[in-house]
Amino acid sequence: MSTDETDDTGDKNRAVAAAILPLVGGAGNVTSVAHCMTRLRLGLRDRSLVRDEDLRQLPSVLGVVEDDTYQIVLGPGTVARVTPAFETLLSAGTTPAQDLAGKGAALKAARKARNSTPFKLLLRRIANIFVPLIPALIGCGVIAGLNGLLVNLGWLPGVTPALAAVASGFMALIAVFVGYNTAQELGGTPILGGAVAAVVVYPGVARVEVFGQTLSPGQGGVLGALGAAVLAVYVEKWCRRRVPEALDVLVTPTLTVLVAGLATVFGLMVVAGEVSRAIGGFADWLLTNAGAGVGFLLxxxxxxxxxxxxxxxxxxxxxxxxxxxxxxxxxxxxxxxxxxxxxxxxxxxxxxxxxxxxxxxxxxxxxxxxxxxxxxxxxxxxxxxxxxxxxxxxxxxxxxxxxxxxxxxxxxxxxxxxxxxxxxxxxxxxxxxxxxxxxxxxxxxxxxxxxxxxxxxxxxxxxxxxxxxxDVDTGAGDGDRAPVAAGDGDTAPVAAGDGPTPGADTPDPVKV
Known part of the structure; x- marks a missing residue:
């Protein structure tokens, strides 16, 4: 791609970000920025400042969704490029007056968050742990498919082993990333979560025997890593409350890795391994014995x-x-x-x-x-x-x-x-x-x-x-972009309180 083309693309992304920012209440109204596969997710101080209809009219905006964050659907690829440009526009920060004006709205949002059901909060946390892994899963999956095709055709035999390594490297260490994200999501130290989860995939566990069973590297997989990191966060927080500050930097990480690591080796890997095998076996059994009915239902x-x-x-x-x-x-x-x-x-x-x-x-x-x-x-x-x-x-x-x-x-x-x-x-x-x-x-x-x-x-x-x-003439013809929604002649996504609550997408790690 030429420099001019790169500049044009960057200018387009900056233009999209610049068009969105004033319609969500300006920089002072934005408290957080993130994105998933298709959506720009914004934390807002005052929801009433958002101009929904104007947002929907932007050519680059495919829709808006209100859940625990305000989500602007931009589509795959586009959102990953617009988000950094949007964050750059926010870099000037907000004034104290804007912060004061948003305090009431922030308290209201916090109150709304407290009213969320524990089960939904759990699911959101699960999504926050796994959704960031999806780009790597997709990239490695496509490379694995390409490599399989080349192997079947007998093409490029000197390259396919390298492609296999590139495709498989992430999956071999996915437990570490799950542990890292879990600790980060639960308020622990991410690297400690990753360190404990790394025990799951360490080759040396093959020399450990538990209950007469020799462990195998990767036993328990992502479920074992998830459990290990959760335990690590609880141990770390316990230590932070009780270990003197002068010793914290030495004692807390040591106890966290030691206690959670031993519990992982002598318990979690065995239990998670059995659960993982049960999940795989059950999925195979369902498809083999009741595939049509299960497929229809799902x-x-x-x-x-x-x-x-x-x-x-x-x-x-x-x-x-x-x-x-x-x-x-x-x-x-x-x-x-x-x-x-x-x-x-x-x-x-x-x-x-x-x-x-x-x-x-x-x-x-x-x-x-x-x-x-x-x-x-x-x-x-x-x-x-x-x-x-x-x-x-x-x-x-x-x-x-x-x-x-x-x-x-x-x-x-x-x-x-x-x-x-x-x-x-x-x-x-x-x-x-x-x-x-x-x-x-x-x-x-x-x-x-x-x-x-x-x-x-x-x-x-x-x-x-x-x-x-x-089935009436809307007066706008086919050139008008805004569709007619039930009841009021204009389309709006279902927001919290108006109907079923859309899930945090991902991203929606699974798109439909």
Whole structure:
């Protein structure tokens, strides 16, 4: 890429950040900045200062979601480039007057956070631990798939061992990263969490015998690392409260690593190893014996799980399966929810021929939906309309049932990483019947999801009253970007208190 092209890209990202900042209340209203796979996540002092409608009108903004943070959907790739530019704009800081003006709003936000359910807070913490790992999982997964293709074709035999090393290095040490992130999330010292979790993958544990069983490096995997880091944080905090300051720098890290490390070797690795094996065995048993039914159920329920944030509970399961088997057999099934969403959106486009604004939104959001980024279609079309969201779930159920059925027949489809879905999942596919069969089964599932979502929505997604309400000339034509939402003629994502609470995405480590 030339210098001019790089400058142009940087200018574009800075322009997007500069357009967003005043619409969220300016620098003084922003308390934190982070991003996941598709969303810029902002902590805000005063939610009332945000101009939602103006934000949605920005060409680069695919939608907005309000949860524990204010989330602006920019799409994969874009968000990772805009976030640094946004942070640069905030570097000037805020004035004391702005800080004082935001105190009341900050207290209100803290009160709202205290009202969150413990289970949802737990799921958010799980997401915060695992979501940062997704880019590496995707990159290594794609390289592993490319390497497998080259090995099968017999091409570049001198390069494939190096590619295998590059693809496998991260997975060999993923326990360390999980331990680091866990300690950071729970308020401990991250490097101590990583140090304790490193015991799980250390080759020397093969010389340790516990309850008559010789340990093996990696036994317990990410679950063992998670437990080790949690224990390390509790030990560290106990020490911080009791060890004199003069001795803290020496005693606290020593006791933390020693106590948590020994507990990991002589207990957690054994227990976590059994749990990990049970998860893998249960997933295989389900697909082998009840794949069609399980696929139908999971594919149909995944969109509601995302709306409630409950999909985050699946992240450690996906990671465990990838670590154990090289791929997760659950993700291709869950990805069918996005296929149902795409089919439903096409049906809505045909059923509302006079509503230019909704049709315009569908056309602009459909490419992202095909690539597995479902927020624009969910929050801009199906969820505000109501019934099309349900029929989209029907499409996902049939697509999931298709993939699950072939799992019962012996052709299991998996993904070597989590995060992408839709067409973006093709480079990450893996299975037990060869790449051609694996791709064919997944593509057949997508086609089934598209068709079922379309048929269900076209014939049962609209009542007569809904047609009368929405199939009207919006006065803006197809050139207007803002779609019509249920009840008020303008589309808004469901916010906290207005309906199902969207989950923290990730990122949404699993997109639909």
């Amino acid at each position: 594919g149909g329920l995944f969109l509601p799980l995302v709306m409630l944030g409950l999909h985050q509970a699946l992240i450690p399961i996906h990671t465990t399966l990838i670590e154990q088997q090289g791929h997760t057999v659950l993700l291709p099934i869950l990805a069918m929810a996005g296929a149902g969403q795409v089919g439903a959106a096409i049906a809505v486009h045909l059923r509302l021929p006079r509503n230019g604004s909704i049709r315009r939104t569908i056309r602009s959001a459909l490419p992202a939906g095909l690539l597995g980024v479902g927020e624009p279609l969910i929050y801009g079309v199906s969820l505000p309309l109501g019934r099309p969201f349900v029929t989209a779930c029907v499409g996902g159920a049939f697509g999931g049932g298709f993939v699950g059925l072939f799992g019962m027949l012996g052709a299991k489809v998996g993904s070597t990483a989590i995060g992408p879905s839709g067409w973006a999942l093709f480079p990450l596919l893996d299975g037990n019947k060869g790449l051609g069969t694996t791709i064919a089964v997944y593509a057949g599932g997508l086609a089934t999801g598209y068709l079922a979502g379309f048929v269900a929505t076209y014939f049962w997604g609209f009542s007569r009253a809904m047609i009368e309400e929405f």
